[in-house]
Amino acid sequence: MTVLADADDAVLVARALSSREPAAFGELVRRHQSRVRIFLLRLCRDASRADDLAQDCFLHAWDKLGDFRGDGSFAGWLLRIAWTTFLQHKRRDDRYRDVVELAAHETDTTGVAPVREELNDLDRLLGVLTEEERAVMILSYACGLSHREISDASGLPVGTVKSVIHRGKQKIRDRFEIENRQYG
């Protein structure tokens, strides 16, 4: 066990691939679970859902382990799988929500608008960003990834990552300046 704990990510990937034994992969999961779960938690804002997605992410990662070429960090590669897992589930949920909303609209005769959930500061902050901007900002500020690692995780070139962060910050600044002017 100590041997596994001391080995670096690339060695553990090689061991997991050569033996197809999940023990070495388990060490990789133990090492990276926090980052993956925090990323998904910040994206979907629901702890149990984030954990389900994280489990799916690691199972996909096991299936695709042979695709990891080692030219970037394992964390970046893993977070890319987490991001695509999140998007796939979101698309499925959106389709489901459309059907449910349509059904609710057809059966709702009261004319009462649905109650909006209370939004906290973080939700309002991230709410001004697009999905992609939100993911990049979370990877940078919540997960502490470098631009290069964010590029691995998002599939965007490093230059685009920088401009997405810049644009995201600008949007947040503009939004909060407007609010301060309105209420402050």
Next chain:
Amino acid sequence: MADYRDDEQDRVLRRLLAHPPLPDAGFSERIVRRLRRRQLLRRFLLPLAVLAGGLVAVKPASELLVAGTAWLTRALQGVDAVPGQLAPLAGYTLSGAIALVAIAAALRLLDD
């Protein structure tokens, strides 16, 4: 960590988005257990499925083989290069070869 110069907004964003590291609390163990269960299922389910499918397919496959051999034998009897007595043997050989190729392709597919 971040490879750019921090400004005040960076610090605020980091503070707002930061989350303390999540303890593993059995998470990685659950993943490993699920992977082992999946491996076990695959190890036993696939051979079982092949066996069950093979048992179901044995009768129609043998009938198909007999019919194919008869058809090939008839077809080869019309070919000048094949002597009359050798036509049934050539028919058996050819249909056997076709069956072998089909089985090999099926096993390759299952392996993938």
